[in-house]
Amino acid sequence: MIILHDLDDVRRCCDDARRAGRTVGLVATMGGFHEGHRSLMRAARAGTDLVVVSLFVNPTQFGSGEDLAGYPRDLDGDAAVAAAEGVDVLFAPTVDGMYPDPPRTTVHVAGLTERLCGTSRGTHFDGVATVVTKLFAIVGPCTAYFGRKDAQQLAVVRRLAIDLNLPVEVVGCPLLRDLDGVALSSRNAYLDPQERRAATVLVRALRRAADAIRAGERDPVAIRDLAAATIATESRVRLDYAEIVDAETIEPVTCVQGSVLLAVAAFVGPARLIDNLAIHATDDQIALDLGVVAEEQSA
Ligand code: PAF
Numbered sequence: 001m002i003i004l005h006d007l008d009d010v011r012r013c014c015d016d017a018r019r020a021g022r023t024v025g026l027v028a029t030m031g032g033f034h035e036g037h038r039s040l041m042r043a044a045r046a047g048t049d050l051v052v053v054s055l056f057v058n059p060t061q062f063g064s065g066e067d068l069a070g071y072p073r074d075l076d077g078d079a080a081v082a083a084a085e086g087v088d089v090l091f092a093p094t095v096d097g098m099y100p101d102p103p104r105t106t107v108h109v110a111g112l113t114e115r116l117c118g119t120s121r122g123t124h125f126d127g128v129a130t131v132v133t134k135l136f137a138i139v140g141p142c143t144a145y146f147g148r149k150d151a152q153q154l155a156v157v158r159r160l161a162i163d164l165n166l167p168v169e170v171v172g173c174p175l176l177r178d179l180d181g182v183a184l185s186s187r188n189a190y191l192d193p194q195e196r197r198a199a200t201v202l203v204r205a206l207r208r209a210a211d212a213i214r215a216g217e218r219d220p221v222a223i224r225d226l227a228a229a230t231i232a233t234e235s236r237v238r239l240d241y242a243e244i245v246d247a248e249t250i251e252p253v254t255c256v257q258g259s260v261l262l263a264v265a266a267f268v269g270p271a272r273l274i275d276n277l278a279i280h281a282t283d284d285q286i287a288l289d290l291g292v293v294a295e296e297q298s299a
Contacts, residue, residue, distance in 0.1 A: 011140065149183050239266050240272065
């Protein structure tokens with residue numbers, strides 16, 4: 001694996017690969033690698049010839065008072081993980097490299113970014129959409145792998161790639177959980193043992209909602225209220241939102257039909273955690289996707 005910091009070196013490397021008939025896979029990350037990142041790297045390794053992992057803690061997607069300064073940073077540790085997963089290029093640009101001048105151009109994906117995390121995190125998705133567009137421009141035609149845990153981010157990235165005619169195939173990969181059910185996230189590192197136990201209420205809430213759906217409940221308000229009430233039983237956890245939305249448009253739905261998400265976000269100690277249940281409902285069938293336990297996936 002080579003580590004590149006310079007944007008032009010990465011562009012050249014990807015262009016060379018394509019010229020030689022090889023496909024390029026991109027995993028965009030902010031580092032702090034855990035099994036979720038590893039699974040994206042494995043998907044890219046299995047699906048493409050040259051695997052590029054970007055590692056950049058993007059300042060523009062953090063609001064004031066958020067955890068930019070404390071976000072886990074360990075280039076050597078992350079590089080060892082990426083090398084072990086067979087990554088070819090670890091692209092670790094500097095902030096000055098990515099933003100040499102104060103940017104005047106922002107990518108804003110209207111509508112999809114205004115609900116759920118967009119409500120409490122202001123310009124977060126503009127920061128994400130802009131940096132992902134820049135990464136797509138630097139890497140060029142590729143397949144890009146994103147986790148379904150960040151379901152709203154995945155919808156935003158899919159939409160910007162379509163709207164801007166970017167030559168990128170966006171692939172959604174399974175949401176991974178730890179053995180206690182907590183969705184894998186770099187921010188879980190902020191939790192002390194009591195907070196960690198409390199954080200399991202998110203998946204418990206989603207499981208209760210899933211049980212209600214299996215039992216025939218189709219009213220989004222009732223399902224959402226059930227999840228919110230479950231989360232409210234945990235005193236260490238403060239609910240940000242529990243909503244049922246269309247998985248593609250992130251618009252609220254009046255009925256559980258088609259591909260929808262029950263998305264939750266909550267503050268647990270110093271961390272803000274998100275989680276979701278993906279629901280695919282037709283007139284006579286319903287499929288519920290709560291993700292997979294990490295150990296099971298890698299076994
Ligand atoms: O999901 C993340 O880690 C980030 O939002 C991303 C996609 C790498 C953009 O900075």
